[in-house]
Amino acid sequence: MKGRIVVEQPGNSVVTDLGRFRGPRFGLPVNGALDQFSARAANILTGNPDNAPVLEVTALDFRMRADQDLLISVTGAPLTLTVGGREQPQWEPVSVRAGEAVAIRGIHTGLRAYLAIHGSVDAPLLMGSCAPDTVVGFGLKLAEGTVLGIRRSVAPLRQPYFDIPLFRLGLERPAMGSELVVDVTDGPDVAEFGDSASLLFASGYTVSGRSNHIGLRLGGQLPERMSSAEVLSRGVPVGAVEVPNREELLVLHRGRGVTAGYPVLAVATSLGLDVLAQARPGDVVRFRKTTVAEATLAYRASMRQLESLRTTVNTVFKLLGVGDEPGWRELPPAIAI
Template identity: 55%
Template sequence: MADTLTVRQSGHATVQDLGRPGRSRYGLPVNGALDQYSARVANALCGNDDTDPLIEITALDFSCTPSTDVLVAVTGAPADLTVDGIPQPQWEPLAVRGGQTLAVRGIRLGLRVYLAVYGSVHAESLLGSCAPDTILGFGRFLRPGDDLALGAQCPPIGHPEFRHPLFRIRPPRPRFGESWTIDVTDGPDIAEFGDSAGRLLSSAYVVTPSSNHIGLRMSGPVPQRVASGEVLSRGVPVGAVEVPAGDQLLVLHRGRGVTAGYPVLAVVTSTSLSPLGQARPGHTIRFRHRTVAEAVAAHRTERAVIRSVRHRAAAVLQSLDLPVLTRR
């Protein structure tokens, strides 16, 4: 019988990966993990590929039990991480014995936690991704009693003396809190807002309860469009800051539809999409302007950080005679 990870308490957890980039031309949202930095680092700490499936835990408590010894990493928002009731660190590789219960409880200051397992977990794929799509009715939403088949066997791992942590890599952690600074570049319709466009950068906005993976609605001083022409429906990027009629901003995220007809005032940078995916209802958002060149430089810096984490983790795994499972 295959080794498995058995879900004990599911909360609101799904099997995720990085989504379906490049499929928007066919009308499919990209979807995937909303905090992609945390998801990538979790997989890197386990020696997995960036695109391997992992578990995304949103807001509510989660627990599971492996049938065999496993190596895991838990990243994302701060939470109480325990193994058989004993506190354990996030953002570090962690050895869990078969039959022990790993629990993630009390998620705070953010919304999502990511659990990666050495060798990943098996998941059905649609167009190259296991990412759930609520429009298509596809994806693995976990329930108590579900068994996730493990992708690779992991021999017993432990520090030879005093049960010290396996090793410390200390990847850079995002800053979590109840206020977030989100970087944006100019949108294609910024000129249509005249002087009121500056409100976006000078005001604070509050995430409303009607937000989800498709988009975040935010209350606050909404810039007013001065142009009177109709906006035709057209393709919109992930991260588009739209100004619909009314008193709220709409910031599209990874589950967004690929077309829309609202004016786009700004676009969230790729590195700010991850913190935006951690913002809870009631949290405060402030927007900060960046040029395209600055946004590209920040993206390259973040990818370099993840590569560094991956190389350090790979060195330790190889010293333990564990094969590194990345495909690249």
């Protein structure tokens, strides 16, 4: 019989994946997990494909309970993770016995956590992705009593002689704090700001409480556009740093519309977007200038780190017999829309 998870305290949580990559060509945002590194790591730690559905928990406490044994991992912002009332480590695979409550409490010095389950969960798909989209009203936002189908069960894994953690995989966790450094490259309109463009790197910017998955609003010392010519609406990348007015910066995130008509001063790198995903209202963001070549090298280094983790996890899981069932790496069909 297929198992299930019941959400007992949803907080602010959704089921998502890495995004709707076919969406922008049809006018839909890419969306998906805002902290892509943490979402990928959570899936790798449970032996899933990178793009398997995960639970994204934002800011508030969360609790769920399953009727079958699970293997989970929780990554992202620092927090307290308990299973059956016992505190468990983040960034490691964790066994859950049937009937035990999994609770995420006290997210701090960061904003978002990612909970992955070996084999993942059932979720509806739109254009091949389960990522929520507020524009078209699609997605699985969790509520009290929401039931999620479990695709696979894993018997509890315990150290046979000592009650100590079975896994210590040594993943280097991204640093988080109330002052965040975000790398950016020059935007297409940087020349229009003249010498004032350097103000972007001169001081910090405070994250507004009006920020969301569409974009972050930042207050601080603003560069001033020298040209008064109208900016026509055009395609803009995720990560575009816009100067829409003299009151705030706007950094477009993964929920951004595919076109906009504000001048683009800079563009946050892929790793910079992961940092911004963890920015809380009141945090200070400092921008650091980089080049496309340097940003590419940094991104490739982070992907090599995840690939190394995948190799380690696959080796350990093979020795433990985790994922030996036929087709365990292939996600079964979900509900396509």
